[in-house]
Amino acid sequence: MYADENVIKIKHDVLYTVAKLAFEGRLEEERDHIATELIPGPTPQFRCCIYKEREIIRQRVRLAEGKAPGAEDDGNVIQVISSACEDCPISSYTVTENCQNCLGKDCIKACRFGAIEPGHTRSRIDSQKCKECGMCAKACPYNAIADLIRPCKRSCPVNAMTMDEYGVCQIDESKCIQCGHCIHSCPFGAISSKAFLVDVVKALVAGKRVVAMIAPSAEGQFGDGITIASWREALQQVGFADLVEVALGADMTANAEAAEWMEAYQEGKKKTTSCCPAFVNMIEKHYPMLKENISTTVSPMCAVSRKLKAEHPGTITVFIGPCVAKKSEVLEQRLEGNADYVLTFGEIRAIIRAKGVTLKPEPNEQQDGSVFGKRFGDSGGVTAAVLESMKEQGFTEEVNVHKCNGAEECKKALLLMKLGRLPADFVEGMACVGGCVGGPSRHIEPEVTKRNRDKLIGQADDRNISENLHRFADIDSINMHRSAPETEEAAE
Secondary structure, three states: OOOOHHHHHHHHHHHHHHHHHHHHOOHHHHHHHHHHHHOOOOOOOOOOOHHHHHHHHHHHHHHHOOOOOOOOOOOOOEEEOHHHOOOOOOOOEEEOOOOOOOOOOHHHHHOOOOOEEOOOOOOEEOOOOOOOOOHHHHHOOOOOEEEOOOHHHHHOOOOOEEEOOOOOEEEOOOOOOOOOOOOOOOOOOOEEEOOOHHHHHHHHHOOOOEEEEEOHHHOOOOOOOOOHHHHHHHHHHHOOOEEEEOHHHHHHHHHHHHHHHHHHHHHOOOEEOOOOHHHHHHHHHHOHHHHHHEOOEOOHHHHHHHHHHHHOOOOEEEEEEOOOHHHHHHHHHOOOOOOOEEEEHHHHHHHHHHOOOOOOOOOOOOOOOOHHHHHHHEOOHHHHHHHHHHHHOOOOOOOOEEEEEOHHHHHHHHHHHHOOOOOOOEEEEEOOOOEHHHOOOOOOOHHHHHHHHHHHHOOOOOOOHHHHHOOOOOHHHOOOEOOOHHHHHHHO
16 A cells, blocks of 8 residues: 555655755755645645644655654654554554444453443444454454555564554554664655765765665566666766666675675575665564575675775666665665665655656666576575576576565464474575565565566576676675674674
């Protein structure tokens, strides 16, 4: 469920305005006027009054600057815009008008927490006592108790969403895996993520060497005419020094992870992939006993960033894609040489618009990665690439890989792995259904993207992973693992 056009427009208007002012060097002096400029009044556009609307804009401006929307900052990438959070039921279970105020009172008998009491015309549920177990709804013979779970809460795969006494959404940072599924599920646009937008603009304005790294999942997001070369041309006009396809990093990751998988297989150990940061967060926060099973190979984003920084020390690397969790990878994992900043498609579009640049069709000629690397962003794409690399390295054994398509499948696989009942040798974890192409900040629906991607990727040459990596003389010198053991111990 995506937010409606009003929510998207408000978000993009704020990002565009902040980016434009940052490019012009006027953000500091104009920041306090943005809300009035976007909401001139006197008639409100989408809320009860212009004052609430302006407060929402102010909080969104803070997020665009990489700050928490309010005075307190819990450090989480995903934040609730409190002024926008409203009108959702506090309790998931609500007694509807279908209640016949029957004599049996099966709902009251079924509740183990004393949360239901008889009323004059129908039963009542005390939201403070209700544990949302659903037994009352199952017991009611008239189906009079409805599950009205909030969209944000329903979308969260790890039950990180709660409500305070005023009904305002709260995110439990200790549970949140930063997947971002809640952001576009909220019909009020009350959840968003901190942005690196201003940091990137400042680096560009300062004339620093800033290199864009475009995610494999970008191909097809903006139509079958917008190629990697289209992105490169547009971003160079904005001020980026260059653009590299992260499909190259996917080849690097597949090659390194293949070696890791082969070693683990010989030792009888199970491994999980590590390129999806939301999946890694899920393991670390909800299945910590499986942390040793996570591949030590870095993500394609980190691999390309390390390569670029090795070639040109001082380079600032910016990852562009549909993933919100990538921001947490940068901020929380703190891997040496990783991307400096992460921008979603919406955020980079705001930067492009602010400079008066547009994405235009260009010949599909830039190919930094193999087809396997390009498919890394698809569900099952990581597995296909790693198995291909194992084959290229002479591995002939049959291995069993469990591919998780979405957070719910990830949870099931990890639970079985925890219990020692997962037969698979390796687990590919993708927190988003469809893989990265289904990420929370995708530009269009995955079905449309797939058609565009198939056309664009179908035009790529058939170089394999090894052949592609052999084009780079220094590729073997890049550290493809998260960190040295002593550094990891120190971090813990």
